[in-house]
Amino acid sequence: MRLRGIVRMWMSVAKPYSGAAAESLSRCGLRGLHMVLLAVLLAVLAAVPAGASLTGTWRLQLRDAAVxxxxxxxxxxxxxxxxxxxxxxxxxxARRPLWESPDKTGRTMSITGPRxxxxxxxxxxxxxxKCLYPASMAVQKxxxxxDxxxxxxxxxDSLTPRLAALEGEASLRDYRLPAFMFVEDPLNTVMLMTDDVRAGRLSLRLAEVRPTGDVVRQATGSVFVDVWTGVPAAAFPVNRGDLLGPDAVTMVRKNRAFMRGDPWDGKGGPWRLTRAVGQGQVIYAAxxxxxxxxxxxxxxxxxxRGSRILLTVPAEALADGAAGDSIPVRNLQSRRQVYATVKDPTTVIVQ
Structure with a gap:
């Protein structure tokens, strides 16, 4: 309203002048008057709060779902x-009636944005x-x-207590859930029916449940579970077949959500690598x-070794073997291949 008043004032000042008089006046007093009015206009605009409308500072936000x-x-x-x-x-x-609601309790209607x-x-x-519209609206009686x-x-509320059972610092993010979920009765509740909790993208199953425990309807969604923990990694590059000694292992902080398998738990051994692992890379159990x-x-x-003979000759192992395993070996004197039983790191026996 203030802006309209200023415009009318401007027009009333400029209107009476025309012809030579207007030209003469425009060279002196009218120009100064216009400058004054322009300054007043700018001051009024500056006084309006950022984001406010000169035609009103309120709006009506229509919901995408309502009961x-x-x-x-x-x-x-x-x-x-x-x-x-x-x-x-x-x-x-708020008391303004709009259109007829669904004819039965529990029935819904969908309304597109244009409608x-x-x-x-x-x-x-x-x-x-002044209305702010959703893409569509669902109404249930x-x-x-x-929401x-x-x-x-x-x-x-359902998953947070269970995250404590996961090893490391666990948290939830990137929820992908329905925009809303109706229940047929105010006494019914929505419960999470998912049992499995692990790192990574977790599928969810939401269910409307009556007080009796009966499931009325279900919906799906997902959430991302981050689990940060310390895991063993290579302190320096190691090759396939290398013995994994204590000096080759360091601990790094990793998000299990992005790991391709179970990390080595640091127990057992002695171990050797089945693949090359770069410096700083996780050492997996596999x-x-x-x-x-x-x-x-x-x-x-x-x-x-026989009943009356004991003969020892040099040989080369042709396969890996643990104590008690039978592996092929090559007699380095005769060049013949035989199978022998592993006794210890330096001895195999043929009986």
């Missing part, structure tokens, strides 16, 4: 005021331009509603195997 109770949908059931709306105006508008805009132009003609924030709380008593290529004593 109604009567035969007619009321504005207060599907919208909320945003900004500086006078309370008495909202009390009046919703047409309806507001019809039932709220004086304020429809009776029952209850869990996305409420569903997120259900998931967090990367290790027990160090054999005799490794392929080792030089060993091949002992021929």
């Amino acid at each position: 109604v109770h009567g035969d007619m949908v009321l504005l207060g059931e599907i919208a909320s005021p945003v900004g500086e709306m006078p309370p008495e105006l909202w009390q009046q508008l 919703l805009k047409r309806a507001m132009r019809r039932y709220l003609p004086e304020h429809h331009r 009776g029952g209850g509603l869990y 996305e924030a409420a569903l997120r709380k259900v998931v967090a 990367d290790l195997e027990i160090m054999p008593t005799v490794a392929r290529g080792d030089r060993v004593d091949l002992v021929f």
Whole structure:
């Protein structure tokens, strides 16, 4: 309104002058007057708060889902005021009937964005331009509603205690849940039915449950579980077949959500690598195997033991073997291959 008044003032000053008089005046007093009016206009605009509208500082936010109770949908059931709306105006508008609600309790109706805009132009003609519209709206008669924030709380309240059982620092992020979930009765609740809790993208199953325990309906979603923990890693590059000694292992902090398997637990051994591992890379349990008593290529004593004979000759192991395993070896004197039983790291026996 202040802006309109200033414009009218400007026009009233400029209108009476025309022809030579206007030209003469424009060279002196009128130019100065225009400058004064321009300064006043800029001061008025500067006084308007950022983001405020000169035609009003309130809006009506229409919800994407709502529960109604009567035969007619009321504005207060599907919208909320945003900004500086006078309370008495909202009390009046909230009772404004719009269109007929679903004919039965528990039944829903869906309204597309364009249809919703047409309806507001019809039932709220004086304020429809102040409405903020969702892409669509779902309306249920009776029952209850869990919006996305409420569903997120259900998931967090259910999973957070179970995260304590995971080794490391666990947290939830990147919720992907339904925008809302209706329940047929206010006494019904939405519960998380997911049992498995692990690092990474976790699939969720949400269910509407009656007080009797019966499941009415279900919906799905997901959440990402981060689990930060210390895991063994290579202190320097190690090759396939290398013995994994204490000096080759260091601890690093990793997110298990992005690990491709179970890390080595640091126990057992002696171990050797089944693949090359770069410096700082995680050492997985699948990367290790027990160090054999005799490794392929080792030089060993091949002992021929009989009832009346004991003969020892040099040999080469042609395969890995633990104590008690039978492995092929090559007699380095005759070049013949025989199978012998591993006794210790330096001896294999043929009986």
